[in-house]
Amino acid sequence: MSSEENSTLENAAWGNAVGNTMGNAVDEVAAEDLTQGQWFWHVPVPGLTGWPLQVATAELLDDAVRIITTDEVRELVSYARDRRVRLAVAS
Secondary structure: OOHHHHHHHHHHHHOOOOOOOOOOOOOEEEHHHOOOOOEEEEOOOOOOOOEEEEEEEEEEOOOEEEEEEOOOOOOEEEEEOOOEEEEEOOO
16 A cells, blocks of 8 residues: 555544645645644654644754644654644544
């Protein structure tokens, strides 16, 4: 299964709409642009399955962004400030 097919299945499984109304573009932002309340797909390592998380707070560091999420299991994630993060829509 291609990563594009896998992404489509992930989105369907979570009831999330990602991209434009045509379904052929994915909305992404730099990690440093994530804001409180925003949903995003956390993919620990490219190629692995991701899951949606919601930003509680985000703190900009010198070369990283530290994101506290609303998830009880995965409460803290950290990304390079310029890492592209796929946005998700809450179901």
